[in-house]
Amino acid sequence: MLxxxxxxxxxxxxxxxxxxxxxxxxxxxxxxxxxxxFGYLLEMHKREASYHALGLLTKAVGMRHAVKESxxxxxxxxxAIDLGFMTAAFPVFAFTLHVILRRxxxxxxxxxxxxxxxxxxxxxxxxxxxxxxxxxxxxAVIGIALSFTGVAVVAAVGFRQLPDNGWDAxxxxxxxxxxxxxxxxxxxxxxxxxxxxxxxxGTWTTLAGFDAIFGFESG
Numbered sequence: 001m002l003x004x005x006x007x008x009x010x011x012x013x014x015x016x017x018x019x020x021x022x023x024x025x026x027x028x029x030x031x032x033x034x035x036x037x038f039g040y041l042l043e044m045h046k047r048e049a050s051y052h053a054l055g056l057l058t059k060a061v062g063m064r065h066a067v068k069e070s071x072x073x074x075x076x077x078x079x080a081i082d083l084g085f086m087t088a089a090f091p092v093f094a095f096t097l098h099v100i101l102r103r104x105x106x107x108x109x110x111x112x113x114x115x116x117x118x119x120x121x122x123x124x125x126x127x128x129x130x131x132x133x134x135x136x137x138x139x140a141v142i143g144i145a146l147s148f149t150g151v152a153v154v155a156a157v158g159f160r161q162l163p164d165n166g167w168d169a170x171x172x173x174x175x176x177x178x179x180x181x182x183x184x185x186x187x188x189x190x191x192x193x194x195x196x197x198x199x200x201x202g203t204w205t206t207l208a209g210f211d212a213i214f215g216f217e218s219g
Contacts (some may be wrong), residue, residue, distance in 0.1 A: 082137065094124075095206055105117075130142075
């Protein structure tokens, strides 16, 4: 079948008296109709030893490789990108898990210690990031977790000595944290402070977790 198609395009090109057109027909049309027989066409043109054939065939091969490369599998992320992703993901996972853990307990009728919830969230975030990174990068994940934990401890101990006297801190941030420490369940009931009921309480939950571990206003 391939030989008949080849001869057909040969006759079309010769009838027009244009060798380049003939070769272009042969190369591109046969490549589209019979992509698996591309090697056969290459050998045929090698035997003809035609300069134009080899030139056009080279262009066809280049186009064919470009299409293959565009459909290739994506290149895996490099170690530096993986490390950056893990560094960015860890605090996000820890914060999200801490809030979900406390809010889930509230819906179940409990108000667990926010410091314990925060510690469990850090451990769970370390496990999640570690599983996504793979066993080969376990030490990098542990290093990231310890680094964030160390920075958080230093910041909590340091800021405990620097109380925030700002208006918003004294009017609703600190009172909301104190209410969470006293057992307030935002998912179940409102509190007596209107601003606490209208603002998201996720950040206050994390601040209350730091206060529960390191002392008043460490968050």
